[in-house]
Amino acid sequence: xxxxxxxxxxxxxxxxxxxxxxxxxxxxxxxxxxxxxxxxxxxxxxxxxxxxxxxxxxxxxxxxxxxxxxxxxxxxxxxxxxxxxxxxxxxxxxxxxxxxxxxxxxxxxxxxxxxxxxxxxxxxxxxxxxxxxxxxxxxxxxxxxxxxxxxxxxxxxxxxxxxxxxxxxxxxxxxxxxxxxxxxxxxxxxxxxxxxxxxxxxxxxxxxxxxxxxxxxxxxxxxxxxxxxxxxxxxxxxxxxxxxxxxxxxxxxxxxxxxxxxxxxxxxxxxxxxxxxxxxxxxx
Numbered sequence: 001x002x003x004x005x006x007x008x009x010x011x012x013x014x015x016x017x018x019x020x021x022x023x024x025x026x027x028x029x030x031x032x033x034x035x036x037x038x039x040x041x042x043x044x045x046x047x048x049x050x051x052x053x054x055x056x057x058x059x060x061x062x063x064x065x066x067x068x069x070x071x072x073x074x075x076x077x078x079x080x081x082x083x084x085x086x087x088x089x090x091x092x093x094x095x096x097x098x099x100x101x102x103x104x105x106x107x108x109x110x111x112x113x114x115x116x117x118x119x120x121x122x123x124x125x126x127x128x129x130x131x132x133x134x135x136x137x138x139x140x141x142x143x144x145x146x147x148x149x150x151x152x153x154x155x156x157x158x159x160x161x162x163x164x165x166x167x168x169x170x171x172x173x174x175x176x177x178x179x180x181x182x183x184x185x186x187x188x189x190x191x192x193x194x195x196x197x198x199x200x201x202x203x204x205x206x207x208x209x210x211x212x213x214x215x216x217x218x219x220x221x222x223x224x225x226x227x228x229x230x231x232x233x234x235x236x237x238x239x240x241x242x243x244x245x246x247x248x249x250x251x252x253x254x255x256x257x258x259x260x261x262x263x264x265x266x267x268x269x270x271x272x273x274x275x276x277x278x279x280x281x282x283x284x
Contacts, residue, residue, distance in 0.1 A: 004031070004102040005227055006095075006130035009111030011138030012187035014148040016210045020138065021111045023219070029228050031105035033098065034076040037112045040094050041122055043084060056081055095129055107226055116192045117185060123199035134226055135200055139189050139266065140210035141276040142259040147247045149183050150175060155243075168245055176254050184258070190265035211274035256280055 007024075011017045018036065025032040035056070043049040056077050079097065086093035098108040116137065118126075127133045140148075154160045154168040175183050196205050206225045212218050219233040247255075256263075263281050267273060273281070 003131045004099060004105050005107045005132040005134055006098065007107055007109035007134045007136065007226055008115060008126060009109060009113075009136050009138070010115040010192070011113050012116060012140065012145055012149070012189075013113055013183075014145050014152060015113070015138040015140040015187075016208075016213045017111050017113045017138055019213065020136065020222075021109075023222075023233050024107070024109060024111075027107075027228060027231050029106040031101045031103060031108050033080070033101060033108075033110065035080045037114070038080065038084075038094075038110045039112050039114065040084060040091075040110065041118055041126060042112070042114050044088070049084060052084060053081060091125075091129055099130075107228060114186070117188070118195065120195040120199040123195055127200050127204060132227075133200075133204060135196060135205040136222070136225070137192065137196060137205065137207045138210055138213065139207060140187075141274070141280055142187055142189070142262045143247070143252060143255045143280045144276060145187050145210070146175070146183060146255060146259070147172065149186070151243070151245055153183070164243065165245055169248075169251070172247075172251055172255075176251065176258060187259075187262065189262045193265060193269065207270075209274050209277075211276050252280075 009017055009020055021032065021036045024030045037055075039048075039052045039055075043052045083093050083097040088094075098110065102108050123135070127135070139145075150172045151164075151168050154164060154171055157167050160167045193207070206221070208218060208221070214233070214235040216232065220230055222228075223230045263277065266277070267281070
């Protein structure tokens with residue numbers, strides 16, 4: 001067997017990347033790293049690297065990602081930390097970290113949603129790291145994704161325990177007032193699609209809609225694209241799904257207008273858009 005395929009999973013927050021990670025981690029032909037978000041390609045500054053090291057430290061205390069228990073969890077996080085702090089000439093440590101776990105697996109991967117903000121030159125570098133590389137980009141209806149992201153942030157606030165709706169709406173208002181807000185940058189589909197198209201061959205990239213992700217048809221597309229045998233997906237759960245809260249009409253209309261260019265960019269590229277996208281496009 002030759003070198004395993006190297007797969008990158010990118011996408012905005014709340015677009016299904018956690019579900020994709022769990023699906024591939026459970027697939028018998030894959031060897032996914034125990035840590036979902038490696039943040040290798042976007043930790044090229046001391047500040048960004050320190051943030052990721054802090055994130056790994058919190059994982060060691062608060063999570064059991066991938067079924068890691070006890071001392072093994074700490075060793076896994078140490079291995080990821082060593083990889084991130086190793087010299088980055090040629091990305092040898094990163095490739096060794098992933099391929100070293102492959103054994104007889106057909107695929108290894110790095111699913112880090114924040115990679116969606118990387119420039120084309122970095123995507124090109126990523127695409128050349130292995131004999132075969134694949135990119136899966138998950139996108140979700142812009143308004144629904146933003147509102148879900150906002151609610152996730154709200155849940156981290158102490159006041160949300162007694163005023164979840166109020167905190168969520170205030171964060172949404174601040175986001176709508178600041179067009180350069182980070183939550184919006186994480187779902188700049190137009191920029192990501194342009195960067196991917198400039199750097200990655202069409203046969204090596206697959207764009208999927210969150211609204212169509214949890215279906216047998218899409219899982220078969222994923223397996224075919226990655227060169228894997230088909231294994232059914234578990235659609236009975238949603239990872240990190242927060243409490244339901246409706247977005248009022250006025251804020252929805254403002255979000256539709258603010259995200260207008262994202263709807264247009266995706267519509268220009270795909271002949272078919274999920275129903276949720278079409279409904280929100282009515283207000284654009």
